[in-house]
Amino acid sequence: MLYLKKYFTEGLIQFTILLSLIGVRVDVDTYLSNQLPPLREIILGPSSAYTQTQFHNLRNTLDGYGIHPKSVDLDHFFTTRRLLNQVRQLDRLSVPSTELNTWLVHRDPETVVSAASQSSPSITLDNGAGLEDVNNPDATPAMRGGGGAPESTYNLNAADSSLGAVAPEGNQEQGNRAGNDDLTKEDIDLIDILWRQDIDLGAGREVFNYSNRQKESEEEKPSPQENKETTDTQESWRNGVNLQGAQPVDGETGESIPEQLPGLGSQTSLSLQECLRLLEATFPFGEESEFPAPVVTPEIGVSNEEAPSTSQGLPLAPPLPQAEPPLDLEQQWQDIMAIMELQAMEVNNTSLNTNSSSVSGTSGTAESNTMGSFGLSSRSTLINQDVSLHQASLPSCSQDFPPIFNHQLDSSSSTPRPTMLRLSSSNSSNMNSTFGATNLTGLFLPPLMNSSNTNITSTPILPDPFSTLLEESMLDEISLLDLAMEEGFSQAQASQLEDELDSDSGLSLDSSHSPASPSSSETSCSSAASSSSTSATFSEEGAVGYSTDSEAATVETEEGAVGGYQPGYSKLCRMSYQDPSQFHSLPQLDNISHNHTYNLPLSSAFSEHPELPISAGKKTVRDKQNSKLQPPQDLLEKQSSRDERRARAMKIPFSNDKIINLPVEEFNELLAKHHLSEAQLALIRDIRRRGKNKMAAQNCRKRKLDTILNLEQGVHDLRRDKARLLKEKMEFIRSIRQMKQKMQSLYQEVFTQLRDEEGRPYPPSEYSLQYSADGSVLIMPRSMTTAEQNRKPEKKQKDKKK
DNA sequence: CCTGCGTGTCATAGC
DNA sequence: TCGCTATGACACGCA
Numbered sequence: 161m162l163y164l165k166k167y168f169t170e171g172l173i174q175f176t177i178l179l180s181l182i183g184v185r186v187d188v189d190t191y192l193s194n195q196l197p198p199l200r201e202i203i204l205g206p207s208s209a210y211t212q213t214q215f216h217n218l219r220n221t222l223d224g225y226g227i228h229p230k231s232v233d234l235d236h237f238f239t240t241r242r243l244l245n246q247v248r249q250l251d252r253l254s255v256p257s258t259e260l261n262t263w264l265v266h267r268d269p270e271t272v273v274s275a276a277s278q279s280s281p282s283i284t285l286d287n288g289a290g291l292e293d294v295n296n297p298d299a300t301p302a303m304r305g306g307g308g309a310p311e312s313t314y315n316l317n318a319a320d321s322s323l324g325a326v327a328p329e330g331n332q333e334q335g336n337r338a339g340n341d342d343l344t345k346e347d348i349d350l351i352d353i354l355w356r357q358d359i360d361l362g363a364g365r366e367v368f369n370y371s372n373r374q375k376e377s378e379e380e381k382p383s384p385q386e387n388k389e390t391t392d393t394q395e396s397w398r399n400g401v402n403l404q405g406a407q408p409v410d411g412e413t414g415e416s417i418p419e420q421l422p423g424l425g426s427q428t429s430l431s432l433q434e435c436l437r438l439l440e441a442t443f444p445f446g447e448e449s450e451f452p453a454p455v456v457t458p459e460i461g462v463s464n465e466e467a468p469s470t471s472q473g474l475p476l477a478p479p480l481p482q483a484e485p486p487l488d489l490e491q492q493w494q495d496i497m498a499i500m501e502l503q504a505m506e507v508n509n510t511s512l513n514t515n516s517s518s519v520s521g522t523s524g525t526a527e528s529n530t531m532g533s534f535g536l537s538s539r540s541t542l543i544n545q546d547v548s549l550h551q552a553s554l555p556s557c558s559q560d561f562p563p564i565f566n567h568q569l570d571s572s573s574s575t576p577r578p579t580m581l582r583l584s585s586s587n588s589s590n591m592n593s594t595f596g597a598t599n600l601t602g603l604f605l606p607p608l609m610n611s612s613n614t615n616i617t618s619t620p621i622l623p624d625p626f627s628t629l630l631e632e633s634m635l636d637e638i639s640l641l642d643l644a645m646e647e648g649f650s651q652a653q654a655s656q657l658e659d660e661l662d663s664d665s666g667l668s669l670d671s672s673h674s675p676a677s678p679s680s681s682e683t684s685c686s687s688a689a690s691s692s693s694t695s696a697t698f699s700e701e702g703a704v705g706y707s708t709d710s711e712a713a714t715v716e717t718e719e720g721a722v723g724g725y726q727p728g729y730s731k732l733c734r735m736s737y738q739d740p741s742q743f744h745s746l747p748q749l750d751n752i753s754h755n756h757t758y759n760l761p762l763s764s765a766f767s768e769h770p771e772l773p774i775s776a777g778k779k780t781v782r783d784k785q786n787s788k789l790q791p792p793q794d795l796l797e798k799q800s801s802r803d804e805r806r807a808r809a810m811k812i813p814f815s816n817d818k819i820i821n822l823p824v825e826e827f828n829e830l831l832a833k834h835h836l837s838e839a840q841l842a843l844i845r846d847i848r849r850r851g852k853n854k855m856a857a858q859n860c861r862k863r864k865l866d867t868i869l870n871l872e873q874g875v876h877d878l879r880r881d882k883a884r885l886l887k888e889k890m891e892f893i894r895s896i897r898q899m900k901q902k903m904q905s906l907y908q909e910v911f912t913q914l915r916d917e918e919g920r921p922y923p924p925s926e927y928s929l930q931y932s933a934d935g936s937v938l939i940m941p942r943s944m945t946t947a948e949q950n951r952k953p954e955k956k957q958k959d960k961k962k
Numbered sequence: 963c964c965t966g967c968g969t970g971t972c973a974t975a976g977c
Numbered sequence: 978t979c980g981c982t983a984t985g986a987c988a989c990g991c992a
Contacts, residue, residue, distance in 0.1 A: 801970085824980065854970060856982055861968085863983085
């Protein structure tokens with residue numbers, strides 16, 4: 161741990177140097193105070209929340225960081241970098257959208273969330289497809305995290321692949337891309353230069369030995385908090401990735417630093433290269449921009465693993481990974497723009513910003529759980545907005561675990577948004593009152609807040625933030641609970657939702673399609689019937705089942721006259737029955753051994769009545785095979801049903817098929833034509849009765865099965881609807897959060913611009929704004945809310961824009 | 963030998 | 978009343 165701290169310190173120093181070189185102002189405090197996991201881990205030691213992240217692997221890629229100058233991989237690395245730069249020069253919207261689309265294809269069809277194992281492969285493929293241009297063919301997912309945004313994204317997700325959270329990936333990617341796209345050419349060039357210098361300095365080659373890193377990651381991977389399924393999925397995912405070997409790993413180097421930070425633990429020093437990456441990731445929007453999205457990105461990846469362990473004892477946490485909603489690009493950008501707006505508004509309130517961060521650290525304990533927990537929970541709001549992970553537009557995933565998702569973000573929140581963080585420290589209930597009532601003071605302005613501000617931001621290493629990390633980490637868990645309650649989701653609800661969504665994955669339905677499932681044939685029949693229920697051809701062919709092919713036309717007309725229950729339906733089913741090859745068309749039905757060829761025509765049987773169709777008989781594939789080995793007479797006997805044998809024994813002059821299927825009138829005419837004995841007539845009537853009943857039974861069973869399937873589908877649909885409604889609910893909650901944030905920022909803006917008669921600003925700790933019933937806003941002393949006091953409340957009308 | 967499944971058949975209700 | 982369908986119940990064969 162000590163050496164980690166040492167590296168951390170060195171890294172900060174180098175980082176600061178880099179910042180000075182590039183001329184960018186960096187608010188290190190924001191990183192520290194927001195618990196950037198790697199930093200916190202370095203300081204506080206590895207927590208269970210972070211141990212699973214494959215930080216080592218993150219650094220173990222071929223993106224160039226660890227490549228020896230003489231390494232043959234270097235050329236490849238530079239090529240990768242060049243390609244990535246080209247990609248990054250593309251329209252920022254185009255690439256993410258493509259990725260999202262890919263994602264939609266895989267995720268949309270069903271609400272399969274529980275099947276993390278299923279989603280994982282798709283994730284891998286998607287990623288590969290989405291970043292094909294950027295991918296280093298030799299790169300593996302579990303590589304070093306120093307590379308570009310895409311790379312980091314994948315690396316991180318490789319570490320926590322068990323989460324099955326694809327959405328965040330895309331989001332992170334987008335965020336990183338968006339952020340990095342704004343790097344100027346000079347920045348990139350400078351980064352390149354420094355980076356090459358860094359390479360020349362030489363990083364240990366062994367550091368980049370992938371196999372070693374992988375072993376390390378393997379050791380780190382298991383976590384007691386993670387359920388078995390998650391672990392399995394994770395392994396399978398990683399394995400798949402490794403096997404593919406062409407994982408989307410960005411060879412680009414100068415991108416998101418935060419991803420690298422995890423690697424600090426295994427790194428001998430914080431290289432300039434990393435600092436540059438961090439810098440690049442930190443200020444993608446330019447110096448003035450404090451937009452933290454790139455910083456958040458890596459942590460989200462980490463958060464996926466953090467969530468389970470961070471929220472120990474919380475049933476919500478473990479399943480989170482599977483429910484990560486995919487991100488909607490448009491919404492994401494909307495969020496980004498909204499954040500930019502907020503930032504623009506906060507420019508005037510820099511004092512408050514910095515102050516808030518310090519306040520959160522120092523006063524965290526004094527304010528006890530209430531303050532801390534709510535502060536964290538509200539921070540999640542900020543993070544959500546920054547990352548837009550909650551914007552999932554896909555019904556399949558996003559609907560799954562909205563609350564959990566938020567918690568996940570909460571646990572990993574590192575967004576350097578001190579101001580909002582602080583301002584939102586009030587709990588939601590208070591916020592609710594905000595909209596309807598008057599007092600804004602206690603909600604938005606912490607009592608300790610004062611306008612005198614410190615310039616901590618430029619200070620690289622601050623003891624205060626460090627000391628507060630532990631507190632905040634502990635409060636993180638509390639915030640999870642608080643947020644859960646705030647969102648109106650109890651843990652039980654969340655778990656229930658999770659369970660239901662798991663079951664909603666369609667596995668139950670799929671089980672009926674298992675190859676060995678006897679019902680598969682029925683399913684296939686029903687599906688065929690339903691899919692082609694309007695096809696007249698099918699209904700015609702359905703009649704063929706009761707006749708030889710040569711007589712299809714004749715029986716066809718007769719069949720039409722039979723009528724009865726759902727002609728089309730039954731015919732279709734019969735059609736399915738008669739053609740066993742149809743079942744083979746479905747892969748999952750290959751192993752069906754049952755004979756459904758009820759009505760397969762007996763080819764050229766009944767030589768005594770060649771002009772008549774052979775009645776339906778039990779003719780299985782096995783029978784066909786046996787027929788080659790048996791004499792024709794035995795074959796006939798065996799192929800014939802009991803009624804057919806009886807008919808032959810009684811010398812019935814027409815086929816059972818006609819007996820059964822002829823309309824009553826024609827049937828009676830047929831009987832009248834032939835002079836039959838009483839026994840023959842009785843047998844014929846029995847044959848007809850039994851034959852019709854047999855078909856009826858088949859229809860009945862089919863219908864029964866269909867009913868079951870429909871009910872199952874209904875359940876599935878209902879679950880999907882429920883999940884969708886929950887998703888909508890979360891979206892509403894999110895919008896409410898945004899409104900709260902806007903309210904906060906507006907409050908800040910208004911309050912900080914207020915001046916008393918002497919031109920001095922009102923101290924936030926002493927004054928607060930209150931709404932009046934007519935929409936006006938009053939500034940009142942905090943101590944006095946009831947009676948009027950010496951200071952005359954200054955009345956100020958302000959437009960409220962929301 | 964037991965079990966599950968598919969199928970055929972019977973009895974019966976209902977149209 | 979007849980013919981037919983639908984369906985529960987049972988038996989049988991098979992794996």
